[in-house]
């Protein structure tokens with residue numbers, strides 16, 4: 789059997805988009821974390837999922853949040869991806885955002901931030917799975933822009949053309 793690093797390197801060969809998952813914690817403070825485990829699940833009802841590491845400092849906020857948003861980053865938003873991959877609870881201090889009708893922070897519809905897509909979700913189910921939890925959201929609202937996406941492949945950020 790290969791070791792953990794070989795497994796990680798093999799998984800990294802699957803190219804993905806890059807999202808920032810956002811929610812409000814129990815005090816109403818905005819939380820955001822970069823995630824590429826997003827996947828669509830069901831059209832009817834509209835369900836999507838992502839995975840959160842059990843060791844994440846933001847775990848409690850996402851486990852308790854009744855609503856969250858999935859912000860799909862554009863090719864020119866690598867800085868936001870790096871920013872929201874840091875472990876820090878003041879990450880939103882310098883990032884423009886609005887609040888969805890359900891109170892989840894959204895990185896769009898502001899002067900400076902244009903994401904490729906936003907999915908606003910109601911937390912539908914959470915499954916305990918190995919060293920992660922799978923969070924399934926029912927999409928309550930969504931929108932998209934005709935922009936190039938940011939990609940993640942082989943441990944690095946990429947554009948569609950390389």
Ligand SMILES: Cc1cc2nc3c(=O)[nH]c(=O)nc-3n(C[C@H](O)[C@H](O)[C@H](O)COP(=O)(O)O)c2cc1C
Pocket residue numbers: 806820821822823824825826838839840841843844845846847869872873874875876940
């Ligand atoms: C491209 C990329 C994708 C990531 N995807 C995930 C993910 O799907 N789930 C997750 O729990 N962490 C993921 N991470 C790591 C988190 O962004 C990062 O560990 C976290 O924000 C650090 O803060 P925390 O320890 O306070 O949670 C990803 C990081 C990067 C750079």
